[in-house]
Amino acid sequence: MRVLAALSGGVDSAVAAARAVDAGHEVVGVHMALSRDRGPGREGGRGCCTIEDASDARRSADLLGIPYYVWDLSERFEQTVVADFLSEYAAGRTPNPCVRCNEHIKFATLLDKALALGFDAVATGHYARATTGADGTPALLRARDAAKDQSYVLAVMGPDRLARALFPLGETDSKEEVRAEAARRGLPVSTKPDSVDLCFVADGDTQGFLRTHLGSEPGDVVDADGAVVGRHDGAWAYTVGQRRGLRLGTPSPDGRPRYVLDVQPVTNTVVVGPAELLGVEGLAGSDPVWFEEPAADWRSCSAQLRAHGTPVAARVRATADGIDVAFDAPVRGLAPGQSAVLYDGDRVIAQATVDRTLRVAA
Amino acid sequence: MTYLDHAATTPVDPRVIEAMTEQLAAVGNPSSAHGPGRAVRRSVEESRERIGAALGVRPRDVLLTSGGTEADNLAVKGLWWARHGADPRRTRVLVSAVEHHAVLDPARWLATQGATVVELPVDRVGRVDLAALEVELAGHPDRTALVSVMAANNEIGTLQPVGDVVALAHAHGVPVHTDAVQAVGHVPADLTAWGADAVTVTAHKLGGPVGVGALVARRGLDLVPVLHGGGQERDVRSGTLDAVGAVGFALALELALDGLPAEAARVAALRDRLIAGARELVPDAVLGGPEPATGDRLPQNAHLVFPGCDGDSLLYLLDARGIACSTGSACTAGVQQVSHVLTACGVDEVLARGALRFSLGRTSTPEDVDALLGVLPEVVDRARAAGAAAAG
Numbered sequence: 001m002r003v004l005a006a007l008s009g010g011v012d013s014a015v016a017a018a019r020a021v022d023a024g025h026e027v028v029g030v031h032m033a034l035s036r037d038r039g040p041g042r043e044g045g046r047g048c049c050t051i052e053d054a055s056d057a058r059r060s061a062d063l064l065g066i067p068y069y070v071w072d073l074s075e076r077f078e079q080t081v082v083a084d085f086l087s088e089y090a091a092g093r094t095p096n097p098c099v100r101c102n103e104h105i106k107f108a109t110l111l112d113k114a115l116a117l118g119f120d121a122v123a124t125g126h127y128a129r130a131t132t133g134a135d136g137t138p139a140l141l142r143a144r145d146a147a148k149d150q151s152y153v154l155a156v157m158g159p160d161r162l163a164r165a166l167f168p169l170g171e172t173d174s175k176e177e178v179r180a181e182a183a184r185r186g187l188p189v190s191t192k193p194d195s196v197d198l199c200f201v202a203d204g205d206t207q208g209f210l211r212t213h214l215g216s217e218p219g220d221v222v223d224a225d226g227a228v229v230g231r232h233d234g235a236w237a238y239t240v241g242q243r244r245g246l247r248l249g250t251p252s253p254d255g256r257p258r259y260v261l262d263v264q265p266v267t268n269t270v271v272v273g274p275a276e277l278l279g280v281e282g283l284a285g286s287d288p289v290w291f292e293e294p295a296a297d298w299r300s301c302s303a304q305l306r307a308h309g310t311p312v313a314a315r316v317r318a319t320a321d322g323i324d325v326a327f328d329a330p331v332r333g334l335a336p337g338q339s340a341v342l343y344d345g346d347r348v349i350a351q352a353t354v355d356r357t358l359r360v361a362a
Numbered sequence: 363m364t365y366l367d368h369a370a371t372t373p374v375d376p377r378v379i380e381a382m383t384e385q386l387a388a389v390g391n392p393s394s395a396h397g398p399g400r401a402v403r404r405s406v407e408e409s410r411e412r413i414g415a416a417l418g419v420r421p422r423d424v425l426l427t428s429g430g431t432e433a434d435n436l437a438v439k440g441l442w443w444a445r446h447g448a449d450p451r452r453t454r455v456l457v458s459a460v461e462h463h464a465v466l467d468p469a470r471w472l473a474t475q476g477a478t479v480v481e482l483p484v485d486r487v488g489r490v491d492l493a494a495l496e497v498e499l500a501g502h503p504d505r506t507a508l509v510s511v512m513a514a515n516n517e518i519g520t521l522q523p524v525g526d527v528v529a530l531a532h533a534h535g536v537p538v539h540t541d542a543v544q545a546v547g548h549v550p551a552d553l554t555a556w557g558a559d560a561v562t563v564t565a566h567k568l569g570g571p572v573g574v575g576a577l578v579a580r581r582g583l584d585l586v587p588v589l590h591g592g593g594q595e596r597d598v599r600s601g602t603l604d605a606v607g608a609v610g611f612a613l614a615l616e617l618a619l620d621g622l623p624a625e626a627a628r629v630a631a632l633r634d635r636l637i638a639g640a641r642e643l644v645p646d647a648v649l650g651g652p653e654p655a656t657g658d659r660l661p662q663n664a665h666l667v668f669p670g671c672d673g674d675s676l677l678y679l680l681d682a683r684g685i686a687c688s689t690g691s692a693c694t695a696g697v698q699q700v701s702h703v704l705t706a707c708g709v710d711e712v713l714a715r716g717a718l719r720f721s722l723g724r725t726s727t728p729e730d731v732d733a734l735l736g737v738l739p740e741v742v743d744r745a746r747a748a749g750a751a752a753a754g
Contacts, residue, residue, distance in 0.1 A: 028678070028682075031696065033696070033697045054696055054697075058696065067678075067681065067682070069674060069677070069678050069696070070674070070693075070696030070697050070698075071674050072674070072697045072698060073752070074697075076752065076753075109751070109752050112748075112751035112752070113675070113748045113751045113752045115751070116744060116747035116748035116750070116751045117675060117678065117679060117744055117745075117747075117748045118679075118744060
């Protein structure tokens with residue numbers, strides 16, 4: 001196959017590309033330039049969007065003996081991932097930009113462009129397994145190494161695009177194995193730290209980034225009864241389930257910690273309250289993606305609600321334009337905007353964006 | 363491999379490699395007084411004389427540098443420091459908007475040091491607006507430190523009216539620098555007729571090695587050094603003299619100028635075949651720079667914009683088919699920047715993304731052109747599909 005290997009400049013994508021070469025594919029390396037604000041290098045070399053990352057990617061391609069190009073997808077990235085990130089926060093929701101990047105950039109713009117140019121597939125350094133189910137349809141499975149599993153952020157691409165994806169690291173037992181392999185292959189990135197921050201926030205200060213783009217708009221922090229207990233500088237800075245950094249002037253009557261229960265952008269109000277009011281027994285999701293026939297009736301599954309979150313037992317069913325999920329036991333701190341991924345064992349059943357949460361009646 | 367990127371760098375002539383290899387074996391710092399030093403110094407000075415003779419200038423005017431970028435920096439910064447230093451009212455720097463970054467970026471840097479930089483407009487084919495130049499000069503004759511206008515554009519091949527620029531500037535007592543990196547060795551370049559005060563030339567665009575070039579600076583031109591140190595090159599450019607580079611540069615220049623009119627005509631015919639063929643196969647392709655028939659275009663340059671395509675897609679598809687070319691514009695960490703040259707010519711930013719520069723040289727053949735034309739329609743079709751996909 002003709003394979004386009006997306007090279008971030010990190011160790012995972014470099015080893016993934018190396019394995020694609022070993023598998024006999026005709027591999028071309030492409031580094032995506034996603035940020036317009038490309039600093040020369042971040043402290044500790046974290047991220048994937050610095051000039052240093054681009055040169056690491058180039059050096060890895062050199063060592064693998066594959067052609068290397070940089071594709072500037074920054075405009076599209078701004079229009080989709082960054083714009084969505086800002087509008088979701090402005091709407092009081094909690095977006096996952098990595099999910100949106102996989103949805104709009106890696107397995108959309110990049111993949112479509114690659115296919116148009118004559119490639120058969122795109123290989124990335126994600127930890128997940130792409131296989132074919134018994135009925136011949138593409139199936140997305142959790143990585144062998146559960147601690148590194150990234151199927152949660154990949155599910156959004158859906159089965160059709162999955163058929164064009166290669167995840168050469170999916171069968172890997174551990175990250176250490178990948179680092180050791182990189183060192184053995186002489187790849188210069190074997191000891192590079194994992195990226196941890198949002199790649200488009202150059203200095204890692206997400207709150208500062210939001211403040212710059214969304215501005216400051218002071219408003220009230222109220223308790224569940226509507227009594228004002230503090231002030232905030234912009235409701236976008238708060239996430240449902242958040243406890244730290246509330247800086248409330250009025251202590252809670254019973255002295256127990258308070259959490260963000262709701263962010264209401266229309267009235268620019270943040271609602272706080274005790275932990276038990278955070279309980280959610282279900283969700284309604286929008287823009288669903290199914291990897292099997294949509295379930296007309298409740299189907300048992302396990303639900304993962306955030307990257308590296310612990311899956312919980314649940315049931316899912318398709319609705320007219322979305323999904324309903326009911327949790328066997330209430331979960332805490334679920335916010336609209338998050339991605340919900342439903343699994344049958346290790347296999348992804350469906351994915352949707354949380355539109356509404358159903359609170360446990362107090 | 364079909365190499366159509368000679369304007370980036372062109373193969374070193376085997377005779378040049380031989381001469382340089384021989385020189386490389388000689389020990390001695392040309393600045394040393396002893397025998398080995400004198401022997402190497404002799405090679406440097408003989409090379410300087412040959413370069414001067416080839417260019418029709420005095421050998422002492424030839425200041426050897428590490429290449430075109432350094433010569434451009436020396437000219438722009440050195441002239442500004444000298445002229446501004448002598449008279450602080452001289453703060454204006456006039457450059458064409460289509461200069462190479464080696465001129466444009468030093469000028470823009472000077473703007474952070476107190477200079478007022480004017481980027482002179484160009485017409486649709488990239489020729490500098492002489493009327494605008496005259497307005498700037500006449501408006502501020504005592505406040506203009508220097509003018510820098512290139513002899514030929516590296517992206518779109520436009521030949522500039524250097525003699526006219528010099529005449530206008532000198533009428534107001536302002537010195538002129540011209541970057542002739544793309545012109546010398548490719549078109550007959552009469553430095554004396556131009557009359558510019560400083561001219562940049564480089565070896566690797568005409569069959570010599572990377573890493574050596576010269577600023578031809580007329581006698582008496584006051585230049586403040588960029589590199590301070592041992593006082594070599596009339597105390598204007600310090601650094602151990604590069605005998606190997608000088609020998610390679612001198613021979614490459616002689617070889618390039620030998621039979622130049624005939625070679626330029628041969629290359630121009632290939633260029634015309636390339637441009638005509640590409641326009642026939644891709645009817646909506648847009649030629650960047652002057653029509654070949656005008657005679658205002660470098661013989662080795664063919665610049666075409668393919669609407670709806672991204673340069674990176676075109677480069678990949680051609681590279682995968684064994685054809686090496688360039689978008690012509692600068693890149694930062696591998697990201698192609700929108701061409702400031704095309705922007706200055708009034709080309710729409712989206713259209714400009716589909717630009718490709720094909721540049722020919724001594725080793726180019728009709729088969730090279732045919733190899734390109736053979737794959738071009740399919741490549742453009744695929745790049746258009748990719749462009750549509752990337753646009754979402």
